[in-house]
Amino acid sequence: MTALLERWCDIPENEEDTSPWSTGSLINEASGPLICFPMRWSMAEEASAYAAAVAEPMGLVCFDTQQNRLRP
Template identity: 75%
Template sequence: MSYDLAVWEGERPADGKIAGRTFNDLYERLIDAEVGPPPTERIAAYVAALLERWCDLTEDEDDTSPWSTGPLIGEARGPLIYFPMRWSMAEEASAFAADVAQSMGLVCFDPQLNKLRP
């Protein structure tokens, strides 16, 4: 079981309902696309910041990474990254991921609860 987060560039939506619609639109255009655009510089920088805290799953020899897929940058398309993390580490990792997103001026959305983070 995993916990998923979506992080994207753009203005912060007014509430979770609007964020959910924005996420669904981005997902359909970018993630569902057969060939999506490469990650933007800001999203690549965001992923790099996450990987400074925890290694990529592809480099995790000690089973300490919270990410459920690797390489993590592979989950990014253009201005969006939609990525899963291990349920057992989701509370700590998602709080960190949300804080990093906020510090970088990115939107962080929890699609399970349909709410903005943090």
């Protein structure tokens, strides 16, 4: 989550409306071992691809609920 928030600010700090997140604070979307990243439609592809790229080297799995599949 830290890597994602380093690239795009969290909703409470999104004064310039540049964040892909549709709810905030992003940490509130964590539930046990899962984190849901609600995204604005206009930035969803870019943000989900980045999240998947960040997750992979950490051994984490990124599941896209819109496509109903794991992100490569």
